[in-house]
Amino acid sequence: MVLATLRMAIPLQQRVDALKILKSMVARNQARPDDCVFCRISEDVMEENILQFEEMWRNEEEFENHLRSDEYHKLLLVLEMAPTPPEIRFDTISNSTGIETIERARSHAK
Numbered sequence: 001m002v003l004a005t006l007r008m009a010i011p012l013q014q015r016v017d018a019l020k021i022l023k024s025m026v027a028r029n030q031a032r033p034d035d036c037v038f039c040r041i042s043e044d045v046m047e048e049n050i051l052q053f054e055e056m057w058r059n060e061e062e063f064e065n066h067l068r069s070d071e072y073h074k075l076l077l078v079l080e081m082a083p084t085p086p087e088i089r090f091d092t093i094s095n096s097t098g099i100e101t102i103e104r105a106r107s108h109a110k
Helices: 013-029 060-069 070-081 098-108
Strands: 002-011 035-044 050-057 087-092
Touching: 002 060, 002 070, 013 035, 013 070, 050 060, 060 070, 060 098
Parallel strands: none
Antiparallel strands: 002 050, 002 087, 035 050
């Protein structure tokens, strides 16, 4: 899996346009549940004007296809709205667990 995280400062006067583009990407990615595990937008409540856009893709091939798409080009345009360089991270995840990890750790607590 690939987790893509983009944090960007978007000035208030460009926020409506940026959110329109980001929301269209979320809707498009939600229509591809076999490829895109999730896609979401969030706001940082501690830092003004910070938007975070996250996507998780099932495999690197589909993610790379997404990076080459016209849709992703729109995301790059949003990044250009940021007056400061955005934070961009792509994390490859080879293993993922859930509550069983908590249960296992707590069952060994002394």
